[in-house]
Amino acid sequence: MARKKVRAAWIRDDRMRRASLKRRLTGLIKKVNELSILCDMRASVVVFNREEEQLTAWPSPEAANSLIDNFYSLTDHERTMKAVDPESYVQTVIEKIEKKRADTRKVITEFEMDELMFQVQNGRELADLSPTEADKLIPYADKKLMWLSKRMGSTGVDALRASNVASGSGGNGLNMMETGRSFYYVDKWVFVDPQVQNPCDVETHLPTMVSGLDLNMEPSDEDLGTYKGESSMAGGAEDDAE
Incomplete structure (x- = not known):
């Protein structure tokens, strides 16, 4: 038979109240003794009975x-360092519940983003996504790409990027320029022109978009000239002839 739930209220009957105090005080002392043994610590119980003016x-x-006396000899910080009152206990429980809610919300969001990516891979248009879905999907996809890059390593990433360029340009780097496509790599910035790296005239050396390539075009005088910081004795054909 299940134990009857105890009602936390004042016991009005004097005889029952004294009997309950005696019984529960014995049980309390027994529990404190067990805790002091199990936890290897010092503990004590002090109870003052106002009705009988008896100290136990x-x-x-x-x-x-x-x-x-040993407790009150400690500093205020040492006293309250591990002390727990009802307010702090409730606050600790609330923080644990909030953390569980945040973790659960994160898992649910990941499931939703995986479902959206699966739908996009199976033909759903990006234009059909709501602004909220798009705002959540973009950082989630970036996070997945970074995770995959770390898992694959630098060799795997370079092979993947090379295969993407070959498939996107038809296997020919010239086709990429002829079709007017733009390919961006955010791993690092590469400056081919030495003049761009040095301080120069903004108006004369602004970057331009290359839309085509003429293999029969003759190089200009500027292309044949030397850049700032480059020696003319660079081992060219004219220098060898001299």
């Missing part, structure tokens, strides 16, 4: 006074 101390009044 366990394990003894001297041991209880010694433990209390």
Whole structure:
């Protein structure tokens, strides 16, 4: 038979109240003794009965006074460092629940983003996504790409990027320029023109978009000239002839 739930209320009957105090005080002392043994710590119980004006101390009044004096000899910080009151306990429970909610919300969001990516891979248009879905999907996709890059390593990433360029340009780097496509790599910035790296005239050396390539075009005088910081004795054909 299940134990009857105890109602936390004042016991009006004097005889029942004294009997309950005696019974529960014995059980309390027993529990404190077990805790002191299991946790290897010092503990004491001090109970004052106002009706009978009787003080009960366990394990003894001297041991209880010694433990209390030792406690009050500590600093305020050391006293309250591990102390727990009802308010702090409730706050700790609330923080744990909030953390569980945040973790659950994160898992649900990942499932939703995986479902959206699966739908896009199976033919759903990006234009059909709502602004909220797009705002969530973009950073999630970036996070997935970064995770895959770390898993594959630098060799795997270079092979993947090379295969993407070959498939996007028909296997020919010239077709990429002829079709007017633009390919962006955010791993690093590469400056081919030395003049761009040095301070120069903004108006004369602004970057331009290359839309085509003429293999029969003759190089201009500027292309044949030397750049700033480059020696004319670079081992060219004219220098060898001299």
